[in-house]
Amino acid sequence: MAKARAIIKRRKAVQNIRKITRTMQLIATARFQAAYNRATATKPYTERITELVEQLSRGAGDIEHPLLRVNTESRRSVLIVITSNRGLCGGYNAAILRSALDHLRDREHAGETVDLHVLGRKGTGFFRFLNRPMAVARSGFEDKPLFDDVNDIAQQMMEAYERRQINSVHVTFMRFISTAVQRVTTLQLLPIERPAAGDGAARAGEVQYEFTPPAPELLAELLPETVRVRLFQCFTDAAVSEQVARMVAMKAATDAAGDMVRSLTQQYNRARQSQITLELLDIVSGAEAIK
Amino acid sequence: MAALQCSVITPEARAFEGPAEFVAIPAHDGEIGILPRRAPLVAKLGAGRLRLRAAGGDEQSWFIDGGFAQVIDNKVVVLTQKALRPDQIDPSKATEQLAAARSLPANDEVALKRKAAAEASARAQLRIAGR
Numbered sequence: 001m002a003k004a005r006a007i008i009k010r011r012k013a014v015q016n017i018r019k020i021t022r023t024m025q026l027i028a029t030a031r032f033q034a035a036y037n038r039a040t041a042t043k044p045y046t047e048r049i050t051e052l053v054e055q056l057s058r059g060a061g062d063i064e065h066p067l068l069r070v071n072t073e074s075r076r077s078v079l080i081v082i083t084s085n086r087g088l089c090g091g092y093n094a095a096i097l098r099s100a101l102d103h104l105r106d107r108e109h110a111g112e113t114v115d116l117h118v119l120g121r122k123g124t125g126f127f128r129f130l131n132r133p134m135a136v137a138r139s140g141f142e143d144k145p146l147f148d149d150v151n152d153i154a155q156q157m158m159e160a161y162e163r164r165q166i167n168s169v170h171v172t173f174m175r176f177i178s179t180a181v182q183r184v185t186t187l188q189l190l191p192i193e194r195p196a197a198g199d200g201a202a203r204a205g206e207v208q209y210e211f212t213p214p215a216p217e218l219l220a221e222l223l224p225e226t227v228r229v230r231l232f233q234c235f236t237d238a239a240v241s242e243q244v245a246r247m248v249a250m251k252a253a254t255d256a257a258g259d260m261v262r263s264l265t266q267q268y269n270r271a272r273q274s275q276i277t278l279e280l281l282d283i284v285s286g287a288e289a290i291k
Numbered sequence: 292m293a294a295l296q297c298s299v300i301t302p303e304a305r306a307f308e309g310p311a312e313f314v315a316i317p318a319h320d321g322e323i324g325i326l327p328r329r330a331p332l333v334a335k336l337g338a339g340r341l342r343l344r345a346a347g348g349d350e351q352s353w354f355i356d357g358g359f360a361q362v363i364d365n366k367v368v369v370l371t372q373k374a375l376r377p378d379q380i381d382p383s384k385a386t387e388q389l390a391a392a393r394s395l396p397a398n399d400e401v402a403l404k405r406k407a408a409a410e411a412s413a414r415a416q417l418r419i420a421g422r
Contacts, residue, residue, distance in 0.1 A: 038303070045302045048370050052333065052359060147302045147372060159401075207363060210332045212318060221335050222359065226370075232302055 011264040018257035022086065025250035032243035038144070039176065039236040046229050053226055055209070056219045060179040063216060066162045067192050067223050074167040076113045078135075078157065079103060080189075080231075082173040082238040083123030087140050090240055090249035092174060095120040099184040100172045115166070117153075145235035147228075154228040163189045173234045174241035182241040189231060191198075192223055293327050297343055297367040299353065299374050306353065306374040307343075314367050315342040316360045317415075325362055332362040336354050338412040341369060354380055354419045356412050380420040389413035 009277040029224050057063060081100045083093045100123075107114045115135035124137040141149065157169045174182050211218055296312050299307040314325045317339025323372030341353045391403075392409035396402050 031365050041304045044305060045300045045370060047298060048361070048368060049359075052361060052370075056333070151372070209363075210330055212320070212323075212332070212334045218333060218335055219360075225359075229302060265299045 004268055005274060007264055007268040007271060011261055011268065014257050014264060018254055018261065020252040021250050021257060025247060025254055028243050028246040028250055032240065032247055035144075035236070035240045035243050039233075039240045042229075042233060042236055046233055048185065049225055049229050053219065053222050055207075056211075056215050056222065061221055065192075065220055065228065066222050067158060067190060070191050071161065071164050071167045073164050075111065076115065076166050077107060077168045077170070078115045078117060078160075078166050079107070080117045080169065080171045081119065082141075082171065082234060083120030083126075084242045085120070085121040085141070085240075088124060088249060089246035090252075092242055092245035092249075093120075093126070095184050096172055096174055097123060097126050099186060103170065103172060103186050112167075135141060141235065145232065145239060147232055150232045150235050153230055154224075154231045157190060157229060158224055166190075170254050171231065171234050173238040174245070176237040176240040176244070179244060184246060187230070187234065189227060192227065193245075223268070285290045293365050294346060295325065295327050295365050296365055299341065299355075299369045301371055301374050306360070307351075310346060311343045311367070312346050313342075315340075316367075316369060317355055323360075325367055327365050329362055329365075331364075332360070334360045334370070336360055336371060338408070338415040340415065341374070347408070352377060354416055356415075356417060357408070375416075377419050380416050382417060382420045383410040384411050385416035385420060387402070389417065399400070 012161065079100065083096055087093070089107055095101050104114055104116070116132065117136040117138075118127055118128060118134050120137050121139040124134065124139060127134050127137075157166075161169065168188065170186050171189050172184065172186045174183050175185040294310040294312055295314055297307065297309060297311045298305065312327070316323050316325065316334065317337050319335045322339070323334060325332075331417040333371045336355055336358045338356050339354075341355045343351045345351070352376045354373070354377065355369065355371045356373040358369065360370070390411065392406060392413050395406040395409060397406045
């Protein structure tokens with residue numbers, strides 16, 4: 001009986017784990033919905049701002065702005081890595097950190113110093129394990145990134161860039177493309193890639209806007225805004241991707257636990273059957289002996 | 292007369308979307324009133340009150356902290372980082388903000404600009420909340 005009972009115990013444990021992973025899957029699904037809604041809520045803003053920049057740069061012609069200028073004086077750059085605070089989300093963090101390391105290696109081979117800004121407990125833990133000093137290690141961001149928080153980071157970056165202390169800012173995060181596809185992306189935040197002013201052969205019926213203040217000044221105000229918005233989009237994307245990753249991981253775990261329960265049940269039935277056969281054999285042979 | 296279609300968009304949400312017959316936006320150098328069939332306009336916004344009158348005559352307002360406005364084809368799009376209803380403003384917090392803004396250094400041009408913006412934002416909040 002000992003073996004059958006051990007199997008039952010094990011099956012019970014697996015069933016309990018399955019309950020937990022299933023609940024986590026459901027929670028992740030709910031969180032995903034919320035994060036997804038937030039991510040789509042930022043879309044109109046981002047789109048409008050980009051649209052405005054395009055329209056303005058068409059009107060303004062050649063523009064000069066410290067955030068557009070490539071800064072070659074400094075050999076120092078910044079890499080922002082966005083990871084999650086919690087685990088159990090499959091390969092999410094591993095993929096991001098691998099890509100971040102690649103980027104680091106490339107930059108350092110080129111003889112640059114890279115300031116690491118790591119967000120999320122998983123990322124900070126990883127770099128601490130590697131004994132790699134981080135300029136900033138924060139874990140305050142949960143799955144609801146606030147614009148104000150992101151704004152502060154963007155502001156710091158832009159100020160450092162304008163003072164020519166750094167030559168570029170990159171962000172490594174998980175881009176959310178669809179529920180089925182998320183991709184690790186390293187995005188160049190600064191310097192801003194020049195807005196496409198080239199196709200200014202003017203679409204037919206181009207609108208003549210009235211600008212206040214004049215277009216170049218307005219553009220100078222808009223460019224920092226695009227930086228902020230892009231960074232914010234990174235954060236919301238990362239939040240959505242994390243929940244998707246967790247959903248997928250927990251679904252796989254639940255399925256695997258279900259399979260295991262099934263196979264354990266089978267094993268238990270076999271063990272029980274062979275035990276009964278054994279006992280029957282005992283009884284029969286005992287009865288034979290008495291005759 | 293065709294009505295204006297107004298939307299107020301912040302990075303976190305769409306704060307308002309609907310028709311209006313008059314909109315006043317707090318531009319960087321003063322208020323701009325917008326009636327239907329206005330010429331296309333792109334304006335930088337300052338901190339201040341965004342007012343909007345719907346067809347029935349009832350007025351709504353928000354506190355807006357900078358941003359941009361675009362007017363085209365009777366559509367008014369206000370892009371701002373922050374849009375608060377008057378009752379969402381916390382006067383005590385705004386007072387604190389004002390005090391913090393006043394103690395900011397103003398030793399170079401950038402710092403001076405930042406200080407002025409922070410003060411203007413806090414003052415505008417207090418003004419709007421006061422009503």
